[in-house]
Amino acid sequence: MNLKRALMLAALALPLLVALLSGFGRDPHAVPSMLEGKPAPPWVLQDLHGQQVALADGQKLPILLNFWATWCYPCQAEHALLQETAAALQGRARVLGIIYNDSVEAVAAYVAKHGAAYPQLIDPNSRVAIDYGVAGVPESFIIDGDGIIVHKQAGVMRPEILHRYLAPLLADAPPPPLEKGP
Amino acid sequence: MPKRPVVSLLLALFCLVAPWPSARAERAPIVKMDDPVVLSLGARLRCPVCQGMPIGESPAPMAQDMMREVRRLRLQEGQSEEQIAAHFTERYGTWVLLDPPKQGFGLVVWMLPPAVLMLGLGAALGSVAHKRAVAAAQNRGQNPARPQGTTPQTQADAELLAKVRRQAES
C-alpha cells in the first residue's frame, strides 16, 4: 500500500469539491446587476390613459421604477406597498410602473380593482425592459435625482429596501417613517 | 480480406439506407430571410428567462422581444455584431453571451482542452516510442537472436492461442 501516493491522489479531489461546495447558497438563476451606479437609460412611454411620460421630467426627483405583470404573484404581493409609497411620497419622489409582457386590458382591470396611485406605462416589445437588463418580474430600480441607478431589486420589494436606498435620496427634512405593508 | 463481396454488399447497404439529402435546397425561396448578423446574434445571445437557450430558438416572449431589439439595432441603427453584443452585455453581463469570453479567465476554458489533448497524445505516443527505443537497445545488447515482439505467456494468452488454433482447424 503506497500511502504517500494514495494521499496525494486523494488530495487532488479537494479543488473540485470546494468548487462544488461554493455553489451552495448561490442562486444559479440570478442575473447580475450591471447598471448600478450608471445613468438610467432614458425613455418616453405612454401610460394607460394615453399620456406621454418621460423618465426625466425636469424636476430631478428620485424615482422608484417597478417592472411588473398581473400574472406574477410576487408582483401582486408588492403592489400594496408600492401604492402606499406613492401616496406617502407624493411630490417628493416618483413611483412609476412599467408593464412587462402583459395585456393592457388585464392591467387596466387590475388597477381599477386594486388602486392606481401611480402611472402604469406600456412598454411595447419590452424595449425599455431590455434596456434596463430586466430578466424577470418583479424588478425595481431606485434612481436618484441625478438619474443614476442606486439599486436594482430583483424580486419582491420590501420596506427595508426602500428605507435603505430610497429614503436617503429624499431632498427635504427627514421623511415620516414609511409604513410597513400589511 | 476479400474486397469484392464486401464492397458490393456495402454499396448495396449504402444505396438502401442512403439519404440522398436534397440538393434542390437552393431552389425554393425561404419565407423569412434574416440578416446574417441577426441570425448569428440569435444563436450567440442567451435568453435570460429560459434555461440556456439562445434567443433565436426560444419561444419565450422575452426571447422574441430581444430578437426584435437585435433586428432594430441592426436594421434601423446599423450597428455591427460586436456593437449589438456589447449593448446586451452592458445591460445583462457577459453571461448573456452563450460563449465564454475569449479573454481574461475565460481563456482557460478555450485553451485548456486542446492543450490537454496535444499533451496527452504527445505523452502517450512519446512514451511508447521511448519504451520501444529502450527495448530495442536492450535486445540488441542482450540477445540478437531473440525475436522481437514476444509477450510473456499468460493464462489468457494460452487460452487465446488454443482458441485460434481451434478456429483455424475448424
Added chain:
Amino acid sequence: MYASCGHAAAILALGLAAAGATLGPSVALWQSRAGLRVLRLLSLGFAGMMLLCNGIMVAALLRHDFSVAYVAQVGSRATPPLISAVSLWSSLEGSILFWGLILGAYLCGFTAVTRRQSGPLVGWAFTVLFAICAFFALLIVGPADPFGLMSPVPADGPGPNALLQNHPLMIIHPPMLYLGYVGMSVPFAVAIAALIRGELPAAWLKLLRLTMLVPWLFLSVGIVLGSWWAYEVLGWGGFWAWDPVENASFLPWLAATGYLHSTAVQERKQIFKAWTLTLVCASFLLTILGTFMTRSGVFNSVHSFTQSPIGPVFLIFLAVVLMGSLFLLGGRAHLLEDEGRIEAVLSKETAFLCNNVVFVVFIFTVLLGTLFPLITEALTETKLSVGEPYFDRMAGPLGLMLVVLMGVGPAMPWGQPNRQALMRQFLAPLAFGAGVSVACMALGLRGPMALATFGLVGFAAYVNAALWLGPGLRTARRRGGLPFAAIAKSMMTNRRRAGGALVHLAILVIVAGITGAQSYRQSAEASLARGESMDLAGYTFTYEGAVGRQEPHRFAAVARMRVSQDAKVLGGMEPRLNFYPSQREPVGTPHVVTLGSTDLYLSLLSVEPDGKRVVIKAYVIPLVSWLWRSLPLLVLGTLVSLWPKKEQLWPKEGM
C-alpha cells in the same frame, strides 16, 4: 396508513443494507461461505423492501391519495392513470425512491451472477454495493422522504410538469437512464474489491466487463431516447443542447465506453490496467457527480430540481467515494503494473492508447465546460455562460478523432505489423471513404467539414462491416453454402468482435445522422392566414385552419397544415399548442414526419383566438432519423457481445 408502511419498509431496507455493509468486510476477510449466504439473503431482503416501497407509492399515486406528500406534489385527479403511475420518477423524492428499486434489482442480479462463487473478492464487492444501497436508503428515509404525511390533506394536486405529459417517450427514457446510472454501481464494486484485495484474476476481469456492459447498454439507449424525446417535444428541431443534465448522462457514458475499449486490450495483452480500473471508478463517480448536478440545485439547467437538503448530503457522499477511490487507485499501484508492453508504435495497442487518451480528454472537456461557470463565479465573482456553441466546437474534433480510431483500431493488427500488409489493409477502406465523400459532393452537398466527416464515417464503416461480415463470407466462399449461415456462425464464434463491429456501425450511423442534421438543416418562420403557404427546401406548407380539442387535463389548439412537393399533395401535419390549467404559457407539440431519411418538422408558435392567423416555424432536417434508427443495431451488437457461451466463464472454485 400506507404512507407509514412505505416509510417503515424504507427504514427496514436501510437496516438490511447497513447490516450487509457491516458484515461484508468480515465475510471477505474470513472467507466465510455461511457469511456469503447471509449477504445474499440480505440483498434479497433489500430488493424486496424497495419493491414494497415503490409499489406502495405507485398505488398511492394511482389512488390519488393526497395525504402522501409526494402524491400531493406531483399527482392530480385529472391526470390519466398511466401518467400518474409514471410520475413516480417525475420529481426528486420519487426519483430517489425509484433509484432504490433499481439498485435492489441490480443487487439481486449481482447475487445471481456470483451465486456459485465464494471468496474475498465477492465479499468486498458486496460490501461496497451494500454501502451504496445504505446511502440511498438513508436518503429515502431522511432528506428525500416521499412518504411524509400531509395535514390538512389537499383535495387535488398540481399534476406533473406539463412537458412530461406530452409524449410516450417520457415513459421509457427515465427508466432506461436510471437502469444505466444505477447499474454503474456494480462494476464499481467489482473494481474496488479488486483494488482492496490487490489482485485481478482473469475471471474477475470478465465479471467486470459483463457487469459494465449491461448498464452501458441501458445508458446508451437512455441517452438516445432522451435526445429523441427532446427532438419530438421541445419544438426547435434540436436534440442535444449540452445542458448540464445531458452532460451528466454523457460523462459516465464516455467513461464506460472508454473502459470497454481499454479492457479489450487488458484481457489480451495485460497492459492498460491503470487506465481500465480508473475508467471504471470514473464512470461511477461521474454518475454520482451527475446526480449531484441535477439534484443539488447548484446548476442552472433545464432539468434541475430546486435546491433541497439533498444537495449537501450528496456532496458528502461524492467526497467520500471520490477520495476513497483516488486513495485506493494511488495506493494499490503495484497491482496496476503492466505485465505486457506495447510492441510497436504502429499497432493496435497504440491505437487503443490514443483511444484512451481521446476519451479522457473528451471527459475532461465536457466536465470543464459544465463546471466552468461555477468555478468562475467562485474565483472571480463574475457570471459567465458556457453554452451549446462552445461544446459543439470542442466536441466536433474529438468526435471526429474517435471516428478515425473506430476505423483504424479494428483494422490494425496486434503486436508488430508488417508494413506492406498494413498498407494493403487500409487501401480498400480509405478508397471507400474517399468514394463516399465524392459521391456526396456529386449529389450537391457542400461544406468541407461535413464532407470530410461523411468520408471518415465511410472509412470506419467499411472496416467494421468487413470485420463483421468478412470471416463468414470468407468461409462461405471457401466451402460453399449460404453466406448468411456462415456469417451467423462466425458471429456466434467470436461474439466480441462481431458485437463490437455492430455497435461501431450503430455509432457511425449516429455520427452520420448528427452531421446531416447539423450541417444541412433548413428552417423558416412565417405568419400565415388561412390558405396561405410557405416554401422550404422544395416543400410547401399550407395553413388550412385551426381546431380546438378539449382533453381531460389540457386544451389543445391544433393547426391543420397541408404539405405538398412540386404541386403534389403529400399529406397533412398537425402541430399543436397545449394549454394546461396550471401554466401560464402553452406548451407546444411539434409534428414530425419522416420521409425516407429527411424529417419535416412543424412547430406552432402562436395562434390567434379565432384561428385566422398562425405563426408556424418549419424545419427540414435530413438524416436526423438515423439517430434513433441506429438503436436496434446498437442493442443487437451489445446483446451479441453479452450472449453467454455454453462453456463456463469462470471455474467453479472460489477466488
